[in-house]
Amino acid sequence: MSASEDYAPQGSVLVGPGCWVPSCNFEPRKNDGKIDLLLLHYTATPTNDYALELLTTKAGGVSSHYLIDGEGCILQLVSEEQRAWHAGEASWAGERDINSCSIGIEIQNQGAALARVPEYGRAQMQAVLALCKDITTRYNIAPSRVLAHSDVAPLRKQDPGAHFNWELLAQHGVGIVVSPHCEPDGVLAIKTADELLSLQSDLAAIGYGATTSGEMDPLTVAVITAFQRHYRPALVDGVADRSTVEAISLLLEAIEA
Ligand SMILES: [Zn+2]
Numbered sequence: 001m002s003a004s005e006d007y008a009p010q011g012s013v014l015v016g017p018g019c020w021v022p023s024c025n026f027e028p029r030k031n032d033g034k035i036d037l038l039l040l041h042y043t044a045t046p047t048n049d050y051a052l053e054l055l056t057t058k059a060g061g062v063s064s065h066y067l068i069d070g071e072g073c074i075l076q077l078v079s080e081e082q083r084a085w086h087a088g089e090a091s092w093a094g095e096r097d098i099n100s101c102s103i104g105i106e107i108q109n110q111g112a113a114l115a116r117v118p119e120y121g122r123a124q125m126q127a128v129l130a131l132c133k134d135i136t137t138r139y140n141i142a143p144s145r146v147l148a149h150s151d152v153a154p155l156r157k158q159d160p161g162a163h164f165n166w167e168l169l170a171q172h173g174v175g176i177v178v179s180p181h182c183e184p185d186g187v188l189a190i191k192t193a194d195e196l197l198s199l200q201s202d203l204a205a206i207g208y209g210a211t212t213s214g215e216m217d218p219l220t221v222a223v224i225t226a227f228q229r230h231y232r233p234a235l236v237d238g239v240a241d242r243s244t245v246e247a248i249s250l251l252l253e254a255i256e257a
Pocket residue numbers: 040041042086149157159
């Protein structure tokens with residue numbers, strides 16, 4: 001793995017000299033090249049070097065456009081015009097090839113390997129914010145399409161986790177946060193199949209790959225959990241309590257406004 005000096009990857013001006021670490025895991029985008037989604041991840045690795053190995057080598061088999069290390073240094077691994085391999089099996093708003101329409105940012109964090117996902121450091125979050133703002137501005141990505149890996153793959157993924165600072169991003173116009181008035185209480189607020197169907201429809205309208213089964217099936221619980229992790233992180237339990245139902249309505253209103 002050696003940095004190619006005569007190749008300037010398409011990407012952010014925030015990537016400093018010597019921070020281009022080319023991955024061998026990429027291919028041409030399979031759509032018309034349109035980029036309209038930003039996907040955030042944690043690496044779930046003990047060290048940044050190990051994350052870099054997974055994200056750049058053939059044996060690792062995955063990649064992202066960017067990796068932000070624990071100190072907030074931004075590395076670029078794949079040129080933005082290329083399709084990086086970070087989303088896996090996923091869906092959002094009916095689109096299943098998330099890798100083709102997105103930019104992927106991996107953030108060094110040990111993740112769910114520990115009992116509690118470690119906090120993201122201040123310098124690291126500032127770098128995440130700056131890079132996200134740069135990307136969403138250049139591609140005019142809607143706030144509602146700045147997403148967690150767990151949003152697009154709710155049955156498989158938890159990253160970047162409930163401790164990720166979405167609030168900081170939203171304060172700078174990146175992504176959306178909502179503030180329900182109801183306190184989280186973990187008490188199911190959905191009483192009838194019609195109410196559940198309505199909730200599932202709202203989650204699907206937001207973009208989640210939710211079923212409209214009218215039943216509290218495993219996918220519905222996973223989607224509610226993913227929603228909470230991103231938009232109502234005070235209690236992530238998969239239970240559609242009053243606060244969660246309110247937060248879903250608030251998000252839908254914000255998207256449709
Ligand atoms: Zn991920």
